[in-house]
Amino acid sequence: MITDRFRKELAQFRPYVQGKPIEVVRRELGLDRIEKLASNENQFGPSPKAVAAMKAELDGVNFYPEGHPYELVTKLSKRLGVDEDMLIIGNGGEGILWNIAMTMLNEGDEVIMAYPSFDIYDITAIYFGATCHKVPLIDNHFDIDGMLAKVNEKTKIFWLCTPNNPTGNVCSVAELDRIVAQLPEDVLLVIDEAYYEFATARDDYKRDNLEYLKTHDNILVLRTFSKIYGLAGTRIGYAVANAAVASKANMIRQTFGINRLAQVAALAALDDEDYLQYVIESNSDALKTMEDYFDSRGLKYITSYANFIWVDLGVDSKKLFTELEKLGVIIRAGYLWGYDTCARISTGTKEQMRFLLECLDQVL
Numbered sequence: 572m573i574t575d576r577f578r579k580e581l582a583q584f585r586p587y588v589q590g591k592p593i594e595v596v597r598r599e600l601g602l603d604r605i606e607k608l609a610s611n612e613n614q615f616g617p618s619p620k621a622v623a624a625m626k627a628e629l630d631g632v633n634f635y636p637e638g639h640p641y642e643l644v645t646k647l648s649k650r651l652g653v654d655e656d657m658l659i660i661g662n663g664g665e666g667i668l669w670n671i672a673m674t675m676l677n678e679g680d681e682v683i684m685a686y687p688s689f690d691i692y693d694i695t696a697i698y699f700g701a702t703c704h705k706v707p708l709i710d711n712h713f714d715i716d717g718m719l720a721k722v723n724e725k726t727k728i729f730w731l732c733t734p735n736n737p738t739g740n741v742c743s744v745a746e747l748d749r750i751v752a753q754l755p756e757d758v759l760l761v762i763d764e765a766y767y768e769f770a771t772a773r774d775d776y777k778r779d780n781l782e783y784l785k786t787h788d789n790i791l792v793l794r795t796f797s798k799i800y801g802l803a804g805t806r807i808g809y810a811v812a813n814a815a816v817a818s819k820a821n822m823i824r825q826t827f828g829i830n831r832l833a834q835v836a837a838l839a840a841l842d843d844e845d846y847l848q849y850v851i852e853s854n855s856d857a858l859k860t861m862e863d864y865f866d867s868r869g870l871k872y873i874t875s876y877a878n879f880i881w882v883d884l885g886v887d888s889k890k891l892f893t894e895l896e897k898l899g900v901i902i903r904a905g906y907l908w909g910y911d912t913c914a915r916i917s918t919g920t921k922e923q924m925r926f927l928l929e930c931l932d933q934v935l
């Protein structure tokens with residue numbers, strides 16, 4: 572039977588659970604107003620400069636895009652102070668994460684990640700027949716010793732998400748120094764900085780993890796245009812790594828993986844300083860609004876360095892999700908990660924935050 576011929580790894584495979592799309596909730600519940608605060612999208616709209624660039628590009632979509640977008644590569648290399656051959660541009664950060672797994676993993680290999688963290692690290696391991704060690708956070712901090720203790724000769728990738736999704740905490744400089752110093756040089760440390768720009772907007776987070784690449788060949792830093800740049804729907808991200816790693820990853824990427832609209836949008840968004848400032852300010856306002864609310868109710872949350880907040884709402888998150896959904900608010904429930912009373916809630920506009928808190932008031 573044809574079904575007997577699927578790759579055996581697919582028997583274990585469980586796809587990434589996407590935050591419920593607005594269209595689905597609208598169909599199911601027939602609501603007029605739905606606010607999706609579940610997928611850490613940028614709720615402040617895309618960069619106007621990026622939108623204008625995409626409009627101007629529309630008439631050219633009969634042509635394939637550049638496989639390795641020259642202008643974007645040169646611009647990023649100048650801006651980041653890295654060589655052009657150290658850059659990987661991908662179909663979203665997720666495209667690059669898959670690309671890295673494809674570059675590195677064989678059956679029987681091992682990877683290490685914190686838990687809870689971004690599920691794709693585990694999902695890609697399963698797909699390639701590798702084992703993923705998930706090391707639980709301790710008191711909302713990375714268990715660095717626990718993670719390093721899992722390293723052995725089979726380890727290929729050490730995934731580190733900072734700021735961490737879904738908890739929003741960051742790995743300290745001292746902790747990261749320790750990981751870099753102790754990790755064998757043949758284990759790739761992937762520093763997933765999908766939310767990096769939100770973190771750097773805070774006064775207590777001033778650092779540049781690209782510095783590690785100057786002294787170490789086994790480090791890759793991943794960033795995306797989906798979050799701060801508001802381009803999640805276009806699918807574009809980038810990574811910086813040692814040229815040998817980048818060239819292998821670039822060799823196996825899809826030929827035309829990054830579409831034309833995404834390429835011009837990313838280029839334009841990089842120059843949209845006003846927009847970035849607006850997003851950063853709106854995001855910190857939204858975090859503050861949520862924090863004040865949680866404080867007033869005595870609810871525990873983790874200080875967020877990103878565009879979402881991880882909070883213990885003290886109630887069954889599955890029920891809470893359903894009740895909030897009925898009112899038109901979609902959040903990410905903690906039970907999905909095994910944290911039954913927690914939730915991850917993305918930031919939004921003042922109006923969205925007002926609506927969220929009103930609905931939370933009703934439900935709690």
Ligand SMILES: Cc1ncc(COP(=O)(O)O)c(C=O)c1O
Nearest residue numbers: 663664665689736765795797808
């Ligand atoms: C930690 C982390 N890494 C990578 C990604 C991938 O983002 P994208 O594929 O939209 O660039 C996400 C998306 O939510 C994320 O949270």
